[in-house]
Amino acid sequence: MKTIDPIFKKETLELARELLGMELVHDTAYGELAGKIVEVEAYKGPEDKAAHSFGGRRTTRTEVMYGEPGHVYMFLIYGMHHCFNIVTGPIGKPEAILVRGIEPTKGIDHMLHKRFGEKPKYLKTHYKNLTNGPGKLCRSLGLNMAHYGLPINRSEILIQPYEAIKEEDIVAGPRVNIDYAEEHIHLPWRFSIRGNPYVSK
DNA sequence: TCAGGGATTCTT
């Protein structure tokens, strides 16, 4: 019986901050694709109006958030972009952390190819736009619905220590594109590494 | 069964 990595048992907002500076790895047949996490958002259902699990909504899509923390919650947005999330909170409490930006660390050539296809030469703008957004980083790492529900650090998806981030280098602010969340729009549950170029716009 | 909308990205 596989156990859950204890790091994922932390409180969601605390874990969100600690994820900054850690390395997200997709271990593929042709090598590791990886990047340092530089931006995340916390979603604390069922009380959080911005969360997919608000009000205890429990469907095929949100089901994994009701299970053990440390599993992958993937969803498709706007019919074309995948988003990668880490399930958090105790069993029965549907919380998650969305990874919105990473700084490439391993397998950059493969990532460029996955995102932009075959190019005679990749430009500076290709590198800059490789992983500075939730849909972009999934495309570059090759993450999709096939990874829904996988146990992190017990599968091809890994999150491991990489670099310590000082508390004063963490920026907290409101989450992006949640206009529907009414009084929860302004909760400062978006965290990023100050000044990092791979933080999304 | 179906209309409406979205935790985005790219182009104009």
Next chain:
DNA sequence: AGAATCCCTGAC
């Protein structure tokens, strides 16, 4: 500022 694009959801 608007389009692309389609799965998920809730209502009927």
